[in-house]
Amino acid sequence: MTATRCGSLDRVSLLPALTGTFGDAPDAVRLGDHATDFAGLAETAAALSRRIGGAKTAAVVATSTLETVTAVLAGLHAHVPVVPIPPDAGPGERDHILRDSGADVLLNATTAPAGVEAVPPGQTDRAPWTEPQTARTALILYTSGTTGRPKGVPITGDAIAACLDGLADAWDWTSDDRLVHALPLYHVHGLVLGVLGALRTGSRLHHTGKPSPDLLAAAQGSLYFAVPTVWHRVAAAPEAARALGTARLLVSGSAALPAGVFTAIEKLSGQAPVERYGMTETLITVATRADGQRQPGAVGIPIKGVETRVDGNGALEVRGNTVFAGYLGRPDATAAAFTGDGWFRTGDIATIDDDGVHRIVGRASTDLIKTGGYRVGAGEIEDALLSHPAVHEAAVVGRPDDDLGQRIVAYVVADTVATETLVQHVATALSAHKRPREVVFVEALPRNAMGKIQKHRL
Known part of the structure; x- marks a missing residue:
């Protein structure tokens, strides 16, 4: 197959894999033991979107299943913002997210609170797929509740496209890749990069279900995404780590990768991992390039369309196409999050060397x-x-x-x-x-x- 890359910031087609741009395969998208082709996924999602048309917001119980991917795509197709909810969320956390987001539909669920319609999984109908409008809010992701209850972060299709195109450029991510990961599907790493990224670049996707080193190795991917905890476990399984030596790129994110794990993965697999940096509010803004220098603790340089700077206290600030406009219903929190000249305050302390390489050295708070x-x-x-x-x-x-x-x-x-x-x-x-x-x-x-x-x- 000849590698194909989606045009930079293509506002016409957010997820071109679903429109046949990159060809197809029976197992183009696999989660655990269940697989489908791009066309079948698109048509099933389009049919499900008819159930939620006109909804204000659609929440999704984000299990690591094809049903979750279908539900998220259904929301995008219906132009209804999608709110992923952790499947292990307690009643208090779930109810807060449902109330705060204004969700009136809960997908992948058999029961829901009063005023919210539950739509169980199991969609089997088909309907024609049409691409969503990228200027609209596509997702509402919730922060980690650092100083209180989690805040809603509306993310547009344009921001998603900017982030994914920037990473495709940095990592030479194309339709020739086979992406393998076992990330949860309710945050930026697992959902935006790990699912929508595959559907934008046309790479095949294999979600192994469990983050087992043996399962990851057996998937034989060219591109791997994992968090440091998983890389630590891979490093402790030498046979699996060596099997990853055939991959093109090993990516670590969501937290700092310990230097010892970096070194162990490099020694066993024959290649050093790359790290990247981002937040819910900004998506991914900084990444080590595939052709760049890989160093423990370094998270790389800004992706295309993103600018960074540090203030007088060393705190990192960013602006660009990937950054959100403001918290859902929280004008005071939004005002506090941005500087007077429009830069987002990340709250992380960073250093930037003469080559523009970033290192995240601490948190402005301990929370x-x-x-x-x-x-x-x-x-x-x-x-x-x-x-x-x-x-x-x-x-x-x-x-x-x-x-x-x-x-x-x-x-x-x-x-x-x-x-x-x-x-x-x-x-x-x-x-x-x-x-x-x-x-x-x-x-x-x-x-x-x-x-x-x-x-x-x-």
């Missing part, structure tokens, strides 16, 4: 924890802990962890209560991956004169 590839907000977990009747005070921090990158540690002032009770309380209220891995009971939390908790003293 964002990167664990197992997830960005988890300390504030959301603290709110969940405080909802337990035995807990009086709570502070959550991230601590270094060889496997997870950071593990979630909760310091609590509480009446007599078992550690496991609090862990399960959080896992039930929120998503399971947001539960504390350690609970430390203290008599009081350290505070300054203004009453603010001093987390650096914990």
Whole structure:
């Protein structure tokens, strides 16, 4: 096959693989044991879109299945913003997202709260596919709740196209590639890059279901996406790591890749991984190029259409085609997120060398924890802990962890209560991956004169 690349920032066709631009194959899109061709996926999604036409917003229970991909595409086809919800979200987290987004349809579900229509999976009808309008809001993704409840981030098709075209240029990503990953389908990494990226570039997609090193190796991809936790496990499985030596590019993202894992993957597979950087609000803005220098801790240079700078305190700011316009229904938060001249404040501390190579060296606050590839907000977990009747005070921090990158540690002032009770309380209220891995009971939390908790003293 001759490699084909989608034209840069093609506003006419957001997902050209669904219109036959790149040809087709019976297993063009595979998730676990289930596969379909591009044409079948497009026609099934178009049929499902008839069920949700006229809806304000369509939420999707984002399991790692073909049904989720179909549901997301149905929303895009119907010009209805799609809100992915983690399948393990607790009732509080799910209900907040449904209310805040104004969702009136919940796809991939058999039950839903009052006022929301549940549409179960299992769509089998077919209908003609037409491309969505890229200027519209395509997705509403939710932040990690760093300082309270998660905020909605509307993302347009134009921003998605800009991000994916920038990465296709940086990574020489084409229709000749076979993309393999096992990422969750409710955030930028797994959904935008890992699904819509394949449908924009025409690369074949194989989602292995579970992030098992053996399954990833057996998929025989040319392009791999994974989070540092998965790369750590691949490095600990030498046979699987060596099998990835036939791949063209190994990409790590969602958190910093430890230098030891970088070195181990390079030694076993014969090639160094590349890293990239982004946020929900900006999509991916910085990436190590396939033909660039690969260094541990370096996340690369800005993709096409993106500019970066650091302020006087070393905090990274970005602007460009991938950056969102503002939080859903949160004008105050939006105003605080941008500088007076229109740059988005990432909150991350970065360095930029003379060649433009970026390194993310820290967080402007201690309230964002990167664990197992997830960005988890300390504030959301603290709110969940405080909802337990035995807990009086709570502070959550991230601590270094060889496997997870950071593990979630909760310091609590509480009446007599078992550690496991609090862990399960959080896992039930929120998503399971947001539960504390350690609970430390203290008599009081350290505070300054203004009453603010001093987390650096914990």
